[in-house]
Amino acid sequence: MEHAAAAVTPAWAMLAYLIAGVLFILSLRGLSSPASSQQGNRYGMIGMGIAVGTTLFLHQVGLPLIIGAIVIGGGIGYYIAQNIKMTAMPELVAGFHSLVGMAAVLVGCSAYLNPGAFGIVDAVTGEIHGVSRVELGLGVAIGAITFSGSVIAFLKLSGRMGGNPIMLPGRHVINLGLLAGILGLVAYFVADQSAWVFWTITALSFVIGFLLIIPIGGADMPVVISMLNSYSGWAAAAMGFTLGNTAMIITGALVGSSGAILSYIMCKAMNRSFISVIAGGFGDAGGATEKGAAVQKAYKAGSAEDAAFIMKNAESVIIVPGYGMAVSQAQHALREMGDMLKKEGVSVKYAIHPVAGRMPGHMNVLLAEANVPYDEVFELEDINSDFSQCDVAFVIGANDVTNPAAKTDKTSPIYGMPVLDVEKAKTVLFIKRSMGGVGYAGVDNEVFYMDNTMMLLADAKKMVETIVKNLGH
Amino acid sequence: MEFLSIFSIFVMACFVGYYVVWSVTPALHTPLMAVTNAISSVIVVGALIASSAAVGGSETSKWLGLVAVVLASVNIFGGFAVTRRMLAMYKKKEKKAAVPAAAAK
Numbered sequence: 001m002e003h004a005a006a007a008v009t010p011a012w013a014m015l016a017y018l019i020a021g022v023l024f025i026l027s028l029r030g031l032s033s034p035a036s037s038q039q040g041n042r043y044g045m046i047g048m049g050i051a052v053g054t055t056l057f058l059h060q061v062g063l064p065l066i067i068g069a070i071v072i073g074g075g076i077g078y079y080i081a082q083n084i085k086m087t088a089m090p091e092l093v094a095g096f097h098s099l100v101g102m103a104a105v106l107v108g109c110s111a112y113l114n115p116g117a118f119g120i121v122d123a124v125t126g127e128i129h130g131v132s133r134v135e136l137g138l139g140v141a142i143g144a145i146t147f148s149g150s151v152i153a154f155l156k157l158s159g160r161m162g163g164n165p166i167m168l169p170g171r172h173v174i175n176l177g178l179l180a181g182i183l184g185l186v187a188y189f190v191a192d193q194s195a196w197v198f199w200t201i202t203a204l205s206f207v208i209g210f211l212l213i214i215p216i217g218g219a220d221m222p223v224v225i226s227m228l229n230s231y232s233g234w235a236a237a238a239m240g241f242t243l244g245n246t247a248m249i250i251t252g253a254l255v256g257s258s259g260a261i262l263s264y265i266m267c268k269a270m271n272r273s274f275i276s277v278i279a280g281g282f283g284d285a286g287g288a289t290e291k292g293a294a295v296q297k298a299y300k301a302g303s304a305e306d307a308a309f310i311m312k313n314a315e316s317v318i319i320v321p322g323y324g325m326a327v328s329q330a331q332h333a334l335r336e337m338g339d340m341l342k343k344e345g346v347s348v349k350y351a352i353h354p355v356a357g358r359m360p361g362h363m364n365v366l367l368a369e370a371n372v373p374y375d376e377v378f379e380l381e382d383i384n385s386d387f388s389q390c391d392v393a394f395v396i397g398a399n400d401v402t403n404p405a406a407k408t409d410k411t412s413p414i415y416g417m418p419v420l421d422v423e424k425a426k427t428v429l430f431i432k433r434s435m436g437g438v439g440y441a442g443v444d445n446e447v448f449y450m451d452n453t454m455m456l457l458a459d460a461k462k463m464v465e466t467i468v469k470n471l472g473h
Numbered sequence: 474m475e476f477l478s479i480f481s482i483f484v485m486a487c488f489v490g491y492y493v494v495w496s497v498t499p500a501l502h503t504p505l506m507a508v509t510n511a512i513s514s515v516i517v518v519g520a521l522i523a524s525s526a527a528v529g530g531s532e533t534s535k536w537l538g539l540v541a542v543v544l545a546s547v548n549i550f551g552g553f554a555v556t557r558r559m560l561a562m563y564k565k566k567e568k569k570a571a572v573p574a575a576a577a578k
Contacts, residue, residue: 017518020515021486024512024515025489025490025493027508027512028490028493028494028497028505028508028509029493029496031497031498031501031504031505031508032496032497032498033498034498034500034501034560034563034565035565037501037504037560037563038557038560038561040508041504041508041553041556041557041560044508044511044512044553044556045553047512048511048512048514048515048517048549048553051515051517051518052517052518052521055517055518055521055522056521056525059521059522059525063525065524065539066521066524066525066539066542069524069539069540069542069543069546070542070543070546071546072543072546073542073543073544073545073546073547073548073549073550074546074547074549074550075550076547076551077546077547077548077549077550077551077552077554078550078551078554080547080551080555081550081551081552081553081554081555081558082554082558084555086559086562089503089507089555089559092551092555093503093506093507093510096507096510096511096547096548096551096552097510099514099544099545099547099548100510100513100514100516100544100545100548102541102544103514103516103517103520103541103544103545103548104516104519106520106523106537106538106540106541106544107516107519107520107523107537107538107541109534109537110519110520110523110524110534110535110537110538110541111519111523111534113531113533113534113537114523114531114534114535117522117523117534118519118522118523131476225506226506229506229509229510232510232513233509233513235513235516236513236514236515236516237483239516239519240479240483241476241479241480241483242519243518243519243522244479245518245519246479246482247515247518248515248516248518248519249479249482249483249486250482250486250489251512251513251515252483252486252513253483253484253486253487253489253490254486254489254490254493254494254509254512255490255509255510255512255513256487256490257487257490257491257494258490258494258505258506258509259506259509261491261494261495262494262502262505262506265499265502352499352500354499359502359503359506360499360502360503360505360506361499361500361501361502361503361504361505361506362503364499364500364501364502364503365503365504365559365562368559368562368563368564369562371562371564373564373565373566374500374563374564374565375565375566376566377500379499379500
């Protein structure tokens with residue numbers, strides 16, 4: 001009975017959690033423009049402070065240990081955040097997702113072992129409430145999937161594991177079987193709260209999270225990372241249900257829908273269905289055969305000197321960055337080039353495709369890091385009509401997102417994907433490491449072979465640095 | 474709280490989330506992920522309850538809770554700090570920034 005009494009949260013605390021939830025909403029609202037975003041982030045911190053403070057005040061036991069845990073964790077987190085390179089942001093986010101997932105699993109396990117503390121014990125039977133068992137089961141399952149999935153995403157994004165999809169035979173059958181098994185066990189958990197049911201749910205969920213992400217290739221990562229973002233939210237929401245905590249439920253719903261919307265935007269920008277991304281295996285070995293045929297066509301190669309000359313005499317230049325820019329860390333050199341061109345009276349703009357890079361908004365962050373003002377950076381739909389009037393399209397480390405085959409060739413695997421119309425520019429300067437490699441989708445890009453295209457074959461950063469030197473003369 | 478009232482809050486929050494997130498500018502999608510990451514660590518509330526429940530609870534449950542507090546704290550501090558770092562980099566053109574300053578004089 002004492003446990004049941006502990007579950008009643010005082011009204012002030014309920015209000016405090018509600019305020020925390022509202023502050024979290026405001027923190028996302030702030031991101032509607034860069035100008036209000038920093039204030040938004042502050043709202044988020046205050047909300048978290050209120051949620052933690054309220055909880056600490058309500059359950060004042062074992063304070064030194066808890067403060068110790070917060071200091072250790074917070075110190076590590078703060079250190080990582082201050083020292084991480086901006087180009088490593090995708091793997092950082094994936095890593096952080098895995099922590100939320102694991103925390104959800106641990107909280108779920110803890111609640112299962114000590115349900116009294118969470119106020120989920122039925123006063124009559126002495127067992128866990130039926131509804132709470134479903135919430136616990138789902139919470140732990142989603143948390144575990146988030147954890148193991150994010151760990152794989154982290155390993156792939158940080159290059160510790162090959163980015164290529166790894167295909168297991170019969171993986172669809174295995175995955176569907178596992179999923180059915182987990183859902184079945186959650187249902188059975190309502191009837192029987194034995195330990196084996198709970199631990200099997202947890203174990204199977206770890207396995208399926210791992211199997212789900214393993215077959216997904218590097219460039220599908222924007223979808224994967226958004227999806228895991230969404231999962232971490234649903235995991236928090238499930239735990240919020242268990243605890244009847246408004247702050248957790250609101251946050252979980254916010255984060256869950258945020259991740260879901262980002263996944264949707266990313267899928268749409270690749271013209272692929274969510275299911276086909278999750279099924280995985282896009283752009284694997286099949287691309288290699290097309291590669292051979294591609295290399296033989298004639299193309300025009302140019303030097304940094306040529307590029308500098310062309311751009312100096314242009315009136316407008318649109319720069320199209322892609323993942324290659326991130327890999328070679330060319331953003332600072334690129335900004336320098338942009339500054340020099342502006343001094344020459346050239347108008348410089350940046351065009352960002354939604355799936356350029358490895359996570360949503362990846363290019364924008366890198367350009368911001370290099371001090372490119374955000375009002376010179378444009379999204380696809382805002383700038384695409386400008387290519388036909390611009391003198392130079394400067395493509396750096398992007399490929400598939402500029403491929404006109406997406407508009408014309410119905411047989412192309414990327415057909416229907418919205419692309420940047422770089423081919424409409426008077427001149428296209430295309431930085432590429434070598435002619436051998438094709439884009440992620442394994443499709444040849446006809447822009448390479450157009451008369452008005454000049455290929456600049458080199459490492460992106462070195463090429464831009466040499467162009468900068470030539471502009472200086 | 475009753476399940477249905479909690480569920481109502483949840484459904485409403487999903488709708489709020491839907492509209493708020495669509496209003497986020499695509500340029501800030503990476504900070505959006507970082508900050509959602511940070512706020513989803515509100516799971517720390519559950520972890521704190523688990524680790525503070527000394528009376529009548531199992532020791533294992535308490536320690537699991539403590540580990541969860543550490544993990545969630547990494548995320549809270551890391552997530553908000555990295556978001557702040559990113560957001561501080563987004564700047565407008567210097568010219569434009571100078572105009573309101575001059576107007577204020």
